[in-house]
Amino acid sequence: MSKNAQKPKSAIELYSPSYFAACTLGGIIACGPTHTAVTPLDLVKCRRQVDSSLYTSNAQAWRKIYATEGLRGIFTGWAPTYVGYSFQGAGKYGFYEVFKYYYGEKLFPNMPKTLVYLGASASAEFLADLMLCPWESIKVRMQTTIPPYAKTLRGGWTGVTEKEGVAGLYKGLYPLWARQIPYTMVKFATFEKTVEYIYSSLGKPKEAYTSLQQTGVSLLGGYIAALYIISHPADVLVSKLNADRKPGEGSMTAVGRIYQNIGFKGLWNGLPVRIVMIGTLTAAQWGIFDSFKVFLGLPTTGGH
Template sequence: MATTQDKKLPFGKIDLYSSRYFYACTLGGIIACGPTHTAVTPLDLVKCRRQVDPSIYKSNVSAWRSIFAKEGLRGVFFGWAPTLAGYSLQGAGKYGFYEVFKYWYGEQLFPNTNRTLVYLGASASAEFFADLALCPFEAIKVRMQTTLPPYAHNLRDGWKKVVAQDGIGGLYKGLYPLWARQIPYTMTKFATFEEAVNLIYRTLGGPKDSYSRLTQTGVSFAGGYLAGILCAIVSHPADVMVSKLNAERKAGEGAMTAVSRIYSKIGFVGLWNGLPVRIAMLGTLTGFQWLIYDSFKVFCGLPTTGGH
């Protein structure tokens, strides 16, 4: 029976691990990922272009000045539409499925398993499915952002061109490299976050429930920021290769053949182009994603993530 306090919650009382709980986590993932990735489109735009052609701009600031002078604010945020659509869908899968798999693996299938292994397995499983939703939009975004003049001027135009040239399969040409980038990234992001949050609470000296919800969401932001820095480093070589593949892959060329050809051209050092920008971008991005996600859970009357 619902209490007066439960009725004050926006969606009523939500039982942990119920279908409504997982739906709420999925919605939280959309809110956390779509807008935040879209907000850093200017960083992403310059990062992708410099990964493909390191000589295109002297610095990030000069890049934004040049783009703004020629195209205005719209040019600085070029590629925002596929970013918003793709990362909203990815956020739904990443956070929603993570909560599902963490419950299945940690509470149902392997209750006595080391918790870090549960975090790693749950995040890898979640990202596998999330990338199926992200891949078409990522392919269009990267082609739009890394070609001059642009391959397409908007999401609809890009979708039509890719399908016309390569069929629906063209939207998934970068799926394997995307998995190679995103799965290690997400495993690092979620496992590091969970461990960082636990460490912060141990350092503070009290159980999570003894702190206010404001403090708890602050811990989520700090844990997320630390996780973002580490996962940016872990996943960066694959991120460079995804950008290169979407921009330079030849018609009919196999994925591994393209990877080998591109690597022979850029070498090991080339895989690290744009890393400082990506660290700044993902540290901030990941911190705010966890802050938004856990704030939404608090808004729904649910506990924040980690620290148990």
């Protein structure tokens, strides 16, 4: 071990209930604030996904929104974003650590690591999206209606449930799963393998590096893992479905009608904005998550 390396020391036992609770809290801290911080990007992305002709650029969009709705308008949807992605972060990172441990160490100890990463991330995201979906539904509706159909989280919740009941909060669940589960599987598995590759290329084991250096590896691995665009068509459909689903229309019927209207090309509306947004988000989230683990004296994710 190098002279400056710091071996994590923690009162929290690895893979204990306290460990998984710490990872859950780390997921909340990593996801809620970061998603909220990029609300202006998310707002433009969602509106351009619904109507690609609405704005010519991000800068033009923000000028136009600020001129008509003020600074508050640029952050439309921040409250459901914060609540929803805090819940999602808890499920995504907390359950991922749970499933990775039980799949890889208890149930299938001889399974290749990559399959463990894929299975654990899919299971975690399935549950995380159940917690995210109601808040995502409110957020998307607030962001894709002009002027926004509600200005507050409470108003958004009431607006949906009074007209459609609680079921209205979950009408985008299947497209959300279609967007999030494949993306999270690729993102988490790629992150883990990227971190392994970085340490292998450096020629020293992970433990030979300081906590700060390990967190830097997490940031780099997170950004690389975020660049896959497999989930973007489903992301567009989530935005369109929440903005343009007719009363009583089934999910598959709505998806078919929307696809007929926008075509294959329309499934990629807003992609450049999303690449910037998701790349920055994912790198920040892994950096914050692993920094929190280091703060508690726990090892960073990946590379072991």
